[in-house]
Amino acid sequence: MSEDATGLVLRDVHAGYGGQPILHGVSMTLRKGERKVVIGPNGSGKSTLMKTAVGLLRPLSGQILLNGQDVTALRASERARRGLTYVPQEANVFRNMSVLENLRIGHEFIAPRGGLAFAGRLEEVLRLFPEIRPKLGTTAGHLSGGQRQMVAMAAALMPDPTVLALDEPSAGLSPRNAELLFEIIHRIADSGVTLLLIEQNTRLGLGAADNGVVLVAGQVRLAAPTADILANENIRRLYLGGA
Ligand SMILES: Nc1ncnc2c1ncn2[C@@H]1O[C@H](COP(=O)(O)OP(=O)(O)OP(=O)(O)O)[C@@H](O)[C@H]1O
Numbered sequence: 001m002s003e004d005a006t007g008l009v010l011r012d013v014h015a016g017y018g019g020q021p022i023l024h025g026v027s028m029t030l031r032k033g034e035r036k037v038v039i040g041p042n043g044s045g046k047s048t049l050m051k052t053a054v055g056l057l058r059p060l061s062g063q064i065l066l067n068g069q070d071v072t073a074l075r076a077s078e079r080a081r082r083g084l085t086y087v088p089q090e091a092n093v094f095r096n097m098s099v100l101e102n103l104r105i106g107h108e109f110i111a112p113r114g115g116l117a118f119a120g121r122l123e124e125v126l127r128l129f130p131e132i133r134p135k136l137g138t139t140a141g142h143l144s145g146g147q148r149q150m151v152a153m154a155a156a157l158m159p160d161p162t163v164l165a166l167d168e169p170s171a172g173l174s175p176r177n178a179e180l181l182f183e184i185i186h187r188i189a190d191s192g193v194t195l196l197l198i199e200q201n202t203r204l205g206l207g208a209a210d211n212g213v214v215l216v217a218g219q220v221r222l223a224a225p226t227a228d229i230l231a232n233e234n235i236r237r238l239y240l241g242g243a
């Protein structure tokens with residue numbers, strides 16, 4: 001695959017905390033426009049993988065490429081400016097600020113690439129999230145969990161990223177609200193952004209992705225098209241709890 005066609009590449013990444021490795025040689029490639037979901041047991045290193053990919057955690061070794069360029073040494077803010085934005089698993093909005101202020105921070109924190117005007121970008125993002133248009137003046141902390149998750153994703157989309165990383169967007173949501181949120185994730189993916197998703201709800205996660213990665217104990221146990229993962233009885237029994 002030519003490097004031009006790749007959105008995000010991890011090459012033999014070892015990473016952890018305090019020098020103790022959690023990821024033991026993880027490699028994966030996201031093509032431009034691909035939707036990839038990472039699944040795996042609690043504590044298997046999914047969030048660690050994402051934090052390393054977005055630049056919050058410096059790998060012990062290995063390489064990370066964004067749109068064909070080596071970004072291993074770049075901080076998260078610099079990777080964001082180059083088109084990789086991220087919604088963390090927890091604490092992903094400013095709860096004491098309004099929805100509009102959250103979106104403005106999402107826009108301004110990252111110096112607009114190519115002079116994206118706020119108003120125009122706001123309209124584009126609200127087209128993906130019509131549900132939050134009536135809530136622009138509401139304090140984010142007063143929203144429901146599902147609405148907060150939408151605001152977090154909308155803020156991450158404000159700088160018009162090429163790659164969006166979402167860590168467990170459905171965490172803490174009711175099954176119905178998780179379904180609704182995933183309808184929006186489908187909308188986001190259809191808008192053309194390359195998507196790296198972590199999701200515990202394997203049915204929803206695999207349903208939103210082209211390809212799946214099963215991470216177990218900090219290693220890629222399986223990487224395959226989601227259709228193959230869902231069709232394979234053994235894989236389902238071993239990794240998906242029969243889901
Ligand atoms: N900041 C940290 N400092 C030290 N150890 C950490 C830190 N964050 C995570 N870990 C450890 O790294 C391992 C992997 O954690 P990680 O959060 O990446 O797992 P996960 O697959 O995202 O789990 P979950 O499904 O529960 O979100 C765990 O053993 C965890 O205790």
Ligand SMILES: [Mg+2]
Pocket residue numbers: 046047048089167168
């Ligand atoms: Mg996690």
